[in-house]
Amino acid sequence: MLRALFSRSPSAVSEFEIQFDGASYRVGVKRHRQARRYTLRIHAAKREALLTMPPRGSLKEAKAFAEKNGAWIAARLKRLPDVAPFADGVILPLRGVPHRIVSRRDVRGTVWIELADSGSLLCVAGDAPHISRRVSDFLKRQAKRDLEEASRRHAAALGVSIARITVRDTTSRWGSCSSMGHLSFSWRLILAPPFVLDYLAAHEVTHLVEMNHSHRFWRTLRGICPDTDRAKSWINRHGADLHRYG
Numbered sequence: 542m543l544r545a546l547f548s549r550s551p552s553a554v555s556e557f558e559i560q561f562d563g564a565s566y567r568v569g570v571k572r573h574r575q576a577r578r579y580t581l582r583i584h585a586a587k588r589e590a591l592l593t594m595p596p597r598g599s600l601k602e603a604k605a606f607a608e609k610n611g612a613w614i615a616a617r618l619k620r621l622p623d624v625a626p627f628a629d630g631v632i633l634p635l636r637g638v639p640h641r642i643v644s645r646r647d648v649r650g651t652v653w654i655e656l657a658d659s660g661s662l663l664c665v666a667g668d669a670p671h672i673s674r675r676v677s678d679f680l681k682r683q684a685k686r687d688l689e690e691a692s693r694r695h696a697a698a699l700g701v702s703i704a705r706i707t708v709r710d711t712t713s714r715w716g717s718c719s720s721m722g723h724l725s726f727s728w729r730l731i732l733a734p735p736f737v738l739d740y741l742a743a744h745e746v747t748h749l750v751e752m753n754h755s756h757r758f759w760r761t762l763r764g765i766c767p768d769t770d771r772a773k774s775w776i777n778r779h780g781a782d783l784h785r786y787g
Contacts, residue, residue, distance in 0.1 A: 556589075557604055561611030566618065568592050568607045570600075579606045583617045585781035586712035588624075590614045625786045627676040629669060633786050635661070635683070637734030644672060652679035677787060684708050684731035684738075691742035692724055698765045701749040712784065715776065716741045718748035729783040733775070740772030 556569045567589045576595045579602070584591045594603050607614065625631050629644040640654070640663040650666040652675050663679075665672045685708050696703050704722035716726045724745045730738040743766035751758035763769050 557600070557607075559604065559608045559611055559614070561608075561615050564615065566590060566611070566614050568604075568614070570594060570603060572596055572598065579603055581607065581610055581614065583614075583621075584712070585621055586784035588618065588621060590618070622782055622785050627673040627787050629665075629672060633663070634732045635663065635680070636687075636731065637737075642672065642676060644669060651675050673787070680731050681708055681728045684726070684728040687731060687735070687738055688724075688726050688742055691739045692746050695743045695746040695765050696749070699746060699750055699761070701746065703746070703749070715780070716745040718745040718752070720752065722749060729786070732783045732786060733779070736768045737772045737775050740766050740768055743769075 555571075556567060558565050558567050560566075569584065569587065569589055569591045571591060571593050572595070573593050574596050576593050576598075578595070579598065580593045582591050582593075583589075590607065592603055592607055625633060627633070627642060629642055632639050632641045634640070635654075638661055640661045641659070643655075643662045643664050645664045645666050646668055648664075648666045652666070653664050655662040655664050663676065665675050667675065685706070688708060689706050692703055692706055702722060703724055706724045706726070708726050708728040710729070711725075711727045714727075715730060716724065718724050724742075726741060726745070730741055743762055747758060747762040747765070750761055759769075766772075
């Protein structure tokens, strides 16, 4: 993490671009009331740099700080894995298993799975322009189904009720739980191995008992999800990679 000195000039801009070595890089800006310095980190999901600045920081100095560290930004963004669009021939993980997207232009239907000598195939009916949307819709439906099943199973184990379950494409968290019993998850969990999705479902359901991360919370969570530590380790190591698909 890179740092600069505190500044006092106000600004409300949320992002800007810098130039380095002939390329443009977007830098998101976030003010933090406890920040005393400018700091930079890479937001892997958004594939951009994120600059945190003090409440009274100066946009001029923030941009100068980012430009000064252009090489740092460029090098770390280039380390991110390539984007994998939902297109014919692209390989993506489904429940942790690699599947190759295959266009089936002359076949009716939407999306289905086939097993071939070369491995698992994710077959998509229709012309190429429809592939991305149909694969995305398919994955979201699969995620909703698996997350509902896992969440309700864990809720039954804890004797709690779920009001609603939704799936979204979030970048800052994998799941959330409201005090009203509403659970929300990232659909990208369907790309991870099943024990990871199961852990995230158990995690949010446990918040219906303990709306915190106390020792009691973790003890309760591990009681219904023995794979907690294994799943946390997987997310820390591979979670950012899930955001490159689509």
